[in-house]
Amino acid sequence: MKKITSILLAVCGLCAPSLFAATINKTYCVGSLSKTLSGQSVNFWGFSDCGGGGGMMGGGGMGGMGSATAPGPLLEIGAGDTLNLTLNVNMMTPQESSPYNGHTIHLHGADVQTSEDGVPETNGNTVTGDTYTWSPSAGHEGAYPYHCHVHTVKHLEMGMYGAVIVRPRDASGNFLNRLNQNAATAYDYSQVYVLSTVDQAYHSASGDSTVFADYNPQYFLVGGKEGKTTSAPAQTLSAAKNKKVAFRLIGMHSTNSTFQIKDGSGNVKPFTVYIRDGRALPTPKTVNSVDISPGQRADLIVTLPSTTGTWYPQVVYKKLRDNAPYATVYGKITF
């Protein structure tokens, strides 16, 4: 009885800010694409939004038709919503041969039932298409990745990942520009930084090749772009002074990494981390840098100054053995 009461209390407490719950149906296909990285053409597999209806022809065409991107489409859903994410695997879908044929979508960090988890080794090897359902609870707002969980050592590397942002809604069902229901997390602009690294050898190897025993990344990306210098940033934001910018950092790379924000003179700008891995930190942390390891996320906010300028959010990719830097990928904010 006591338990029931406390559950009821908890449910009512969580429901209070928003009674609105949407059902979001999406269908994703898988396609091939190529990127030119440091002058080299590299083949990727990516997700594309191919219509809400599902079915073989989707509505947006079949996979492999060139509309796929890496990272895949950005998904935004509300806490309390129900996401039905259908993966369409068809005869045009690029894939490996058995036992690593087919694809899945793993909603990383969603803690869904085994049948929705997209892991072929535990879901009965359902790799030829499925619908993945997730209803994130209030309090679970934040940045999550989705990615294929078939032969992950290759398929993740191939570009089969994207971001799901779980957002708070107001009582009318509109997305709030906050990281969660906490008013202190209000922001004016949002930047999703999907971190990834590329070892070209992994893109041409398949099966249980010894290539996958050794990882030698040559290309370092944020949002699928190199951003090797401040004059050619991977992502840019044109903002206003005094405003707040949210960053959603999502680690889909295979190295260590550190995120910082610097001005043009290299001065470090502190920011406040409110959420890690889709859970609000009991005590938000104001820091000069945050490390993001493969699979981790951080949702943070930085306040822009009152004078015009340019800042460079940046990710330093580092070696797993000694943290020696591989490369820095730059973003840019003007205000």
Next chain:
Amino acid sequence: MLKKLGLYALLLIGQHCILQTDAVAAVRDFTLHIDNGDLTITGAGGTTLSVWGYGQTAGLPIVPAPTLTVNEGDTVNVTVYNHRRVQHNFVVQSVTTDTNPIAPGGSKVYSFTAPTAGSYLYSDTLNNTINREMGMHGAFIVRPADNGNTAWSGGPAYDHERTWVISDMDKPRWNDVASTGGTVNTSVYKPNYFMINGLGGFDAMMDHGTMIMGMMDEVTLVRIVNAGQFSHSLHFHGNHFQVININGVRQPVPFEEWDTINVPPMSVAEVLYTVNQTGEYPMHIHTAQAETANGVYLNGGATMIMMH
């Protein structure tokens, strides 16, 4: 009820509680033998690695080394016999300070008081990390003085306990070379085997001493000890975990909840994983090659979470 009484006693005794526990502290004697041996990774991609290790029986080294478990305040005596022809040592990180070698054919007794409850890493610190990489590493676990199922005195309670010693080995460039008397070029390290408790993923996913297993609402304390040379980013499916201790630093309450934790080389972390739904889920390292055994998927750093 017991826990409540214990807490009450602790409050009453205050500063003197440490003396109280000292009064009942035990003497714990361990013997370790250093020898040459083999570590076999079974299944596709598997191999037999030449290793050097600590074992409880002469001639039978195991990798990782035996887990040494004591209670806070115990007097610990570890006698280490070096049956190899080169120098070795035995150092419990952040606990013992004697890094001097044990001579070939010699032995040494390490006596110390068990420190504050937590998870520690012991290893051979000589030979420019080669000895550690070759298998000379293990976990030293200190339970609270009352030997109760809490992470430390007054700390969070748990139902089950697992210790995961994470390791990586570079067979062609390190193990094959060092075991045949060659000189390892330590500036190059490209590990092709990744283990939890000395097991590739195919074994670790079925090993009851490694897997997390529990019924609804049961809590498992997982002690993660990275004896390897790579950072390992461990992702848990099924539920988030609470981060309670990082490198001996007890985390503030309420604990942060993550689904992925990065454990750098020679680092230790303690997390609490609670069963909140039924199902079967993997726990795996999220870094490309560390999921493999010489490139074979899932025979690397992976195990299972079984919730019933």
